[in-house]
Amino acid sequence: MIRFDIISAVPSLLQSPFEHSILKRAVDRKLLKVQVHDLRAYGIGPHKQIDDYAYGGGAGMVMKIEPIFNIINHLKKQREYDDIIYLTPDGTLFDQRKANQLSLKANLILLCGHYKGIDERIREQLITQEISIGDYVLSGAELASAVVVDAVSRLIPGVLNDETSALTDSFQDGLIAPPVYTRPEEFSGWKVPSVLLSGHKAKINEWRYDQSIKRTKQRRPDLLKNH
Ligand code: ADE
Numbered sequence: 153m154i155r156f157d158i159i160s161a162v163p164s165l166l167q168s169p170f171e172h173s174i175l176k177r178a179v180d181r182k183l184l185k186v187q188v189h190d191l192r193a194y195g196i197g198p199h200k201q202i203d204d205y206a207y208g209g210g211a212g213m214v215m216k217i218e219p220i221f222n223i224i225n226h227l228k229k230q231r232e233y234d235d236i237i238y239l240t241p242d243g244t245l246f247d248q249r250k251a252n253q254l255s256l257k258a259n260l261i262l263l264c265g266h267y268k269g270i271d272e273r274i275r276e277q278l279i280t281q282e283i284s285i286g287d288y289v290l291s292g293a294e295l296a297s298a299v300v301v302d303a304v305s306r307l308i309p310g311v312l313n314d315e316t317s318a319l320t321d322s323f324q325d326g327l328i329a330p331p332v333y334t335r336p337e338e339f340s341g342w343k344v345p346s347v348l349l350s351g352h353k354a355k356i357n358e359w360r361y362d363q364s365i366k367r368t369k370q371r372r373p374d375l376l377k378n379h
Contacts, residue, residue, distance in 0.1 A: 154257060154308055155185040157227050158297050159220070160264045161202055163188045165294040175302060178311040186301060189227075194219040203267055212268030220263065220274050227261060235280045236261040239293035239300070240269060243282030246300060248323035250283070254300070255307035262300065264293035326379040328371055330363035 158166060166188045170179060178184035195202045196218055203213040224236065234257040244250070254260065263270070263279070275282070285296040305311055307318050322329040333344040347359045368375050 153183055153185070154255070154304065155231075155259045156187070156262055156297075156301050157233075157260070158186065158188045158262045158264065158294075158301075159191055159223055160188060160292075160294055160297070161191045161215075161266050162264075162292055162294055163190045165292070166298060169298040170301065174311060175305055178305050178308065181310065183308050183310050184305045189223055191215075191219055191223060194223045194226075206268060214268050215266060215270040215274075217271045217274055220270060221278070224261065224263075224278055231259050233259045233261050236263065236278055237281045237283055237300075238263045238265065238270065238275060238279040239284070239296045240265050240282055241284050241287070241289050243284040245287075246283050246285045246303070248303075248321075251300075251303040251307060254304045262297040264297050266292045323375075326375055327364040328367045328375070330360040330367070 160166060166186075170176065170184075170186045175184065179186070191202055192200050196216065201216065202219045203215050206212060206214045227233070235254075237260060239262060283296075283300060285299050290296060312318055318324055320329060333348060337344050337349065345359070347355055350356065365376075368379070
């Protein structure tokens with residue numbers, strides 16, 4: 153069971169991603185819990201302010217310390233967290249290895265940034281990990297946090313069954329997954345590779361492995377260095 157507490161200034165962006173398919177099943181089976189918290193509820197003053205002008209000037213607002221500090225404090229009083237993760241484009245690049253590491257944790261806070269980011273003192277004092285999902289800038293980190301929750305949750309034992317096993321996913325063994333086919337055997341002259349119809353398990357595995365290597369060489373030669 154992993155619990156994610158996601159802190160967001162736009163919680164409605166995270167209403168649906170965990171209510172379908174594999175993630176919904178994980179939630180139903182009590183293998184996953186996702187609680188989204190509205191940062192604005194911890195905002196300051198009558199306007200529930202959560203951002204302010206940057207010291208030193210310049211364009212863009214900065215997320216204030218107090219609301220973030222207060223909500224994290226509130227959460228920490230209820231349970232112990234393995235990590236408090238800030239999602240930011242200047243964080244460490246997220247990959248399958250990081251997803252595997254996080255899937256061994258029990259309680260995680262994901263803090264979603266907005267605007268020009270959060271006051272640096274929060275990063276220095278409270279955040280234990282910083283993650284980026286890629287070298288591009290999103291308007292807010294909500295979609296990034298949904299990506300992290302999805303990639304991690306499918307690795308929790310019991311979330312996937314044999315047919316959907318994460319062990320055959322791309323990247324899990326440092327290679328790209330082989331191509332897959334389903335019925336019909338032939339569609340307007342386009343045929344399924346005959347080895348897959350042979351019923352010969354060892355030959356099929358060998359073919360799949362060869363395809364994985366070939367694809368990885370073609371598409372992601374950088375991965376082969378670690379394989
Ligand atoms: N917030 C904005 N862009 C992001 C990214 N690429 N990864 C994580 N959080 C982000």
